[in-house]
Amino acid sequence: MSATTEHGRTRRRPPGRPRGQDSAIVRDQALRTAVDLIAHQGFAATSMAQVAEGAGISPSGLAHHFPSKRDLLTAVLAHRDAVDSDPRPPEGSAPWASFDHLVRVAGLNMGRRQIVLLYVTVTGEATQADHPAHGWMVEHFENVMQTLRSGLIADQANGDVREDAPVESIARETVALMDGLQLQWLIDPTVDMAAILAGHVDRLKAAWGTPATTS
Amino acid sequence: MSATTEHGRTRRRPPGRPRGQDSAIVRDQALRTAVDLIAHQGFAATSMAQVAEGAGISPSGLAHHFPSKRDLLTAVLAHRDAVDSDPRPPEGSAPWASFDHLVRVAGLNMGRRQIVLLYVTVTGEATQADHPAHGWMVEHFENVMQTLRSGLIADQANGDVREDAPVESIARETVALMDGLQLQWLIDPTVDMAAILAGHVDRLKAAWGTPATTS
DNA sequence: GTCTATATCTCGATAGAC
DNA sequence: GTCTATCGAGATATAGAC
Known part of the structure; x- marks a missing residue:
């Protein structure tokens, strides 16, 4: 409520998206890193920081795609099922x-x-x-x-x-x-x-x- | 060498050992706790503090019997082999x-x-x-x-x-x-x-x- | 959408009192 | 032989800048 923005927000949606990697690519790379680390170390022994480092982003960047460690595991298992089918x-x-x-x-x-x-x-x-x-x-x-x-x-x-x-x-x-x-x-x-x-x-x-x- | 104790150390080996638990009992209890926790959570997810708490001693007390977490794991596996044989x-x-x-x-x-x-x-x-x-x-x-x-x-x-x-x-x-x-x-x-x-x-x-x- | 920064917690291990 | 105290490292998660 109370959406009374004083000055009308000049920067609205930059057209073309210069080279954004679209986040899907970044997410996919993080997922692949997580698969690799969880496979080798197990879920309990794998940290979000390790995954972030392997994916080339910060832990907070990773947290944007996977808010919790459990969300990451869910995605990893879904990935496995897709590959294994x-x-x-x-x-x-x-x-x-x-x-x-x-x-x-x-x-x-x-x-x-x-x-x-x-x-x-x-x-x-x-x-x-x-x-x-x-x-x-x-x-x-x-x-x-x-x-x-x-x-x-x-x-x-x-x-x-x-x-x-x-x-x-x-x-x-x-x-x-x-x-x-x-x-x-x-x-x-x-x-x-x-x-x-x-x-x-x-x-x-x-x-x-x-x-x-x-x- | 140089056993020149000034005053002859009155307290030398209390006879009977009042209620010492002899440390072997404490160690055994810690070992059983570790077996249980590692079985349920895995080795990576189990902490020394958890084992100490389960055994009723402090983490430092546990460290006296098992200087490192790996030593604890070794003892746990030896225990398993003994039971399983x-x-x-x-x-x-x-x-x-x-x-x-x-x-x-x-x-x-x-x-x-x-x-x-x-x-x-x-x-x-x-x-x-x-x-x-x-x-x-x-x-x-x-x-x-x-x-x-x-x-x-x-x-x-x-x-x-x-x-x-x-x-x-x-x-x-x-x-x-x-x-x-x-x-x-x-x-x-x-x-x-x-x-x-x-x-x-x-x-x-x-x-x-x-x-x-x-x- | 990704970053810096921080909050809060717990880890394994060690040193020293008693 | 068990304790208190503390270390340094690393964990998950959140808040806010840009």
């Missing part, structure tokens, strides 16, 4: 499609250490309910589990997977295997995540696939 | 003994959330080479892997496991599965780690056990 297998495709897809993702991940590092680091500290990334973590697992579950159930409906296959356990252990492999791969890059996961999926097919469609 | 399976026992043992440990772990929490939290942040617990983590995986490897090789020598079984991959994926299951169990206690791991081991036996000894 690989070409999804088409609906109603071959049997075990969602499992084969996971093997493919494991192979991709062996070429992008930072994404794996970020995932392992954040999930390791977000198991507690009061961690700022806990909600994201729960949702992430629910999404992955649902994908595998529904894939298996569809395969059962098509007669490609035995009806007595323990859908929940199979999905659960496959997700667990992939997570554990990432942990080991980080400290020993010679671990072939894709090959080991592929072997596991092959064994699943042999155990629960119907004889007609087992390759 | 469960009844080892006797040498030269039944086939797949080391794998069955792992299933048993998984069942035990479902009754001690704190140990699992500590393990997952620390391994999550110790993947980087410069983390104070990185050396411990590498050694831990090497120990577990070696146990499973040597168990499988002994089984092969006894004719209980097929000669063409991929020892390294089998050991690797079993460890990975157990680690991943702990992560999921922490955010969803209904996950039956022991049952899923047992199903995995059964499938391993069916795939790589020799026909004669496959149950």
